[in-house]
Amino acid sequence: MTSPRKTRVAIVFGGRSTEHAISCVSAGSILSALDPDQYEVVPVGITREGRWVLAGGDPAQFAIAGRQLPEVTAASGNTVVLAADPTATDLIVRDPAEGVSSLAGVDVVFPVLHGAFGEDGTIQGMLEMAGIPYVGANVFASAAAMDKEFTKKLAAADGIPVGPYAVLRAGVSLSEADKERLGLPVFVKPSRAGSSHGITKVTDWADLDDAIATARQVDPKVLIEAAIVGREIECGVLEAEAGGAPEASLLAEVGVEDHEWYDFEAKYLGDGHNEIPADLPEEVTRKVQEYARRTFTALDCAGLARVDFFVTADHQIYLNEINTMPGMTPRSAFPQMWAATGLEYPKVVDRLIRTALHRGTGLH
Ligand SMILES: Nc1ncnc2c1ncn2[C@@H]1O[C@H](COP(=O)(O)OP(=O)(O)O)[C@@H](O)[C@H]1O
Ligand SMILES: [Mg+2]
Known part of the structure; x- marks a missing residue:
């Protein structure tokens, strides 16, 4: 045989x-x-x-x-x-x-x-x-998740909380009304980028134009977001094996160490670690997991995603972004969160390949 x-x-x-x-x-x-x-x-x-x-x-x-x-x-x-x-x-x-x-x-x-x-x-x-x-999200979901404007719009339309923001298309600057609405500080970021590239935290409106110019070196479309004071909490999502609702992992809290925010240095050059599971009350954990699954579905994702949130001191939850191909290094949060949930790295990879083969191409 x-x-x-x-x-x-x-x-x-x-x-x-x-x-x-x-x-x-x-x-x-x-x-x-x-x-x-x-x-x-x-x-x-x-x-x-x-x-x-x-x-x-x-x-x-x-x-x-x-x-x-x-x-x-x-x-x-x-x-x-x-x-x-x-x-x-x-x-x-x-x-x-x-x-x-x-x-x-x-x-x-x-x-x-x-x-x-x-x-x-x-x-x-x-x-x-x-x-x-x-493996992973299709054309639409990948493009939507890459674009922080459309991530927010699709998620908000499904009732997932997002913080206050403004979208500046090419050539447009921030109106006085938006400055008042957002308040300082703000985060200025390219709409379609990653690894914190082109992002500046602005604490004085006098620095806004420079920050917008920096972001526009990466993407002509720029988001201005009200800064949210809170912890950074991430959740892994996997497509269900045989249809049904996607599954959420235990949560990770990202340690930004002595960095003020999770900039490129803190992400890749520091020896920051993820705390898994994140130390949060059970009902807050459950809510973040629910929002993570709902964001995955709202954007029509497939396979896997890592959904990133801010959680404030009074446990308000805000979606930050979703990554449809999160880092898969041994130090990355996504495989670590699933290992803590009971699914070891080889099992995750195996499942991703099986669900991809089952899905095939075309509409589903
Ligand atoms: N609205 C915000 N409020 C507070 N911190 C923010 C905000 N937006 C971004 N940050 C900080 O900047 C980091 C990178 O921003 P993010 O939107 O996740 O971009 P990237 O896709 O490059 O990871 C976040 O992990 C967080 O530390
Ligand atoms: Mg991020």
């Missing part, structure tokens, strides 16, 4: 966003977690310039070595091409030494990419065109 063919998973990582290195580390963790008896893994790296290359399968190459962050390079000289042809679903490899070959029959893609050209619906659209199932 021949054993059934293994599921062929292409892990796509790296990419053109500022979160390139984090994506590489996440990919290495996923690679290590996949059972080789069950899965055949094809690691596909995207360089910072956007070139697709076939990477080696050794997870060690993706680790942080000392202070050296991993990076996808085009050193191997090969190129990987995915055709937008649903009758093919193969990856074409062009190698300078070995010529053109085909990696036929990719069953599912795990796009462990964060930010622009990865978490924003673009690669999801490409995979829909190609007819290959993929």
